[in-house]
Amino acid sequence: MNLNSWGNYPIIKNTVFDYTDDLFNILPLPSIPHGNGRSYGDSALNTNIIHTIKHNCFLSFNKENGVLHCESGVLLSEILEIFVPKGWFLSVTPGTKFITVGGAIASDVHGKNHHIAGSFSNTVVSFRLCLPNGKIVTCSHKNNQDFFKATCGGMGLTGIILDTKIKLQPIKSSSINQITIKTRNLKETFEAFEKYKNYTYSVAWIDCMSKGENIGKCLLMVGEHADDGHLTYKNETKFSIPFNFPSWTLNQFSVKLFNMLYYSTDITQKKISLDSFFYPLDAIRHWNRIYGKNGLTQYQFVLPKEKSYEGLQKILGKIASTGKGSFLAVLKLFGKGNNNYLSFPTEGYTLALDFKIEPNIFNFFDELDQIVLEYGGRFYLAKDCRIPRKIFEQGYPQIETFRAFRKAHQLNDTLQSLQSKRVGI
Numbered sequence: 001m002n003l004n005s006w007g008n009y010p011i012i013k014n015t016v017f018d019y020t021d022d023l024f025n026i027l028p029l030p031s032i033p034h035g036n037g038r039s040y041g042d043s044a045l046n047t048n049i050i051h052t053i054k055h056n057c058f059l060s061f062n063k064e065n066g067v068l069h070c071e072s073g074v075l076l077s078e079i080l081e082i083f084v085p086k087g088w089f090l091s092v093t094p095g096t097k098f099i100t101v102g103g104a105i106a107s108d109v110h111g112k113n114h115h116i117a118g119s120f121s122n123t124v125v126s127f128r129l130c131l132p133n134g135k136i137v138t139c140s141h142k143n144n145q146d147f148f149k150a151t152c153g154g155m156g157l158t159g160i161i162l163d164t165k166i167k168l169q170p171i172k173s174s175s176i177n178q179i180t181i182k183t184r185n186l187k188e189t190f191e192a193f194e195k196y197k198n199y200t201y202s203v204a205w206i207d208c209m210s211k212g213e214n215i216g217k218c219l220l221m222v223g224e225h226a227d228d229g230h231l232t233y234k235n236e237t238k239f240s241i242p243f244n245f246p247s248w249t250l251n252q253f254s255v256k257l258f259n260m261l262y263y264s265t266d267i268t269q270k271k272i273s274l275d276s277f278f279y280p281l282d283a284i285r286h287w288n289r290i291y292g293k294n295g296l297t298q299y300q301f302v303l304p305k306e307k308s309y310e311g312l313q314k315i316l317g318k319i320a321s322t323g324k325g326s327f328l329a330v331l332k333l334f335g336k337g338n339n340n341y342l343s344f345p346t347e348g349y350t351l352a353l354d355f356k357i358e359p360n361i362f363n364f365f366d367e368l369d370q371i372v373l374e375y376g377g378r379f380y381l382a383k384d385c386r387i388p389r390k391i392f393e394q395g396y397p398q399i400e401t402f403r404a405f406r407k408a409h410q411l412n413d414t415l416q417s418l419q420s421k422r423v424g425i
């Protein structure tokens with residue numbers, strides 16, 4: 001078996017070890033934990049991989065306070081199947097449910113409610129971490145805080161998360177009341193985010209092909225949990241992409257899709273399922289194949305709030321002028337960041353764009369990097385496959401604390417990914 005990431009780039013030949021209790025006695029080092037491979041780039045890749053996916057038992061649930069105890073290989077989709085019908089939902093969830101709980105902690109993932117609820121580590125009560133020397137450390141916001149702050153967002157570089165207690169939120173419905181707002185440019189998009197900022201969930205799809213006065217035109221979707229008492233949940237996979245598409249189909253496909261949605265939508269209010277609201281792309285299995293056999297990457301950054309408008313105007317203008325952007329440009333509002341050493345979110349706007357891997361694309365990213373840095377931004381490791389060390393470290397003021405932590409616990413030679421070697425963490 002060879003494990004890849006979601007972007008199918010880079011591809012590296014690897015030996016896969018299933019996690020077992022005595023694994024570190026036999027494991028060739030260095031190695032890196034790997035959940036469900038939904039990170040886009042090389043954060044879960046190396047020649048030796050510790051696969052956690054079979055480590056997926058539910059251990060207990062406290063229905064008084066919503067605390068779920070489970071092993072780290074449990075998928076968010078598995079939690080939803082069991083707990084939505086019982087009236088519980090994830091407190092923070094990313095745009096796919098096919099990730100492990102361990103991967104959610106290691107990337108300290110964010111969802112459409114970051115401005116209200118923060119990132120995944122906010123919902124973590126505690127976890128047990130196995131170090132390469134076999135020692136097990138129990139970490140929480142109060143105990144072994146340095147391990148907690150290094151591991152949440154630490155991209156698997158501090159040990160293997162074995163199991164965790166996370167807090168679910170109670171819900172009274174398996175539907176979301178969604179309002180969709182259409183804007184004509186970035187100014188209107190920012191005004192709409194501001195106007196609807198008290199909604200728990202918000203996300204905008206930006207049309208990257210729009211130019212001139214229409215730069216930043218979007219569909220903003222905001223939502224709240226409904227309270228109709230209906231709690232049913234079923235997996236909504238609609239179809240599967242059977243093979244890699246020829247890459248020329250991509251832009252035609254994506255632009256048509258966005259325009260179809262944009263022009264058929266007025267301000268609308270409707271009740272939709274949790275899956276349609278949170279995980280629309282999960283309905284299409286293997287959608288990454290639309291990007292062709294060379295794979296894809298995602299370029300995701302966050303800009304400080306006060307500089308976001310100007311910075312995004314410039315970046316979107318540059319992307320539109322090249323015609324390379326896909327329809328999948330997703331804009332979200334982040335609330336305040338946390339204290340973890342490498343967690344990505346900081347207060348401001350984050351834009352995530354998918355690009356197919358093609359000649360010169362990395363040169364283009366180098367140019368975009370300069371704009372992101374000029375406006376004080378930073379990049380998300382979970383999406384990255386190419387960021388140069390010098391660019392990466394400028395965005396993370398606590399990087400030296402993380403490096404010192406790894407050194408102090410002799411983790412540098414034992415846990416490594418292709419990414420950690422490249423960015424020097």
Ligand SMILES: Cc1cc2nc3c(=O)[nH]c(=O)nc-3n(C[C@H](O)[C@H](O)[C@H](O)COP(=O)(O)OP(=O)(O)OC[C@H]3O[C@@H](n4cnc5c(N)ncnc54)[C@H](O)[C@@H]3O)c2cc1C
Binds near residue numbers: 039072103108161382
């Ligand atoms: C369609 C799509 C939408 C997405 N939307 C969002 C989003 O909205 N917000 C967001 O934040 N992210 C998003 N992501 C990224 C995704 O949530 C993260 O990359 C997540 O970490 C993937 O989890 P995984 O289980 O697949 O882990 P992997 O991709 O296998 O690994 C990711 C990282 O976690 C580490 N890791 C995994 N398991 C463990 C463990 N048990 N112990 C220690 N380290 C471990 C790995 O070493 C690696 O560094 C999206 C990805 C996709 C494909």
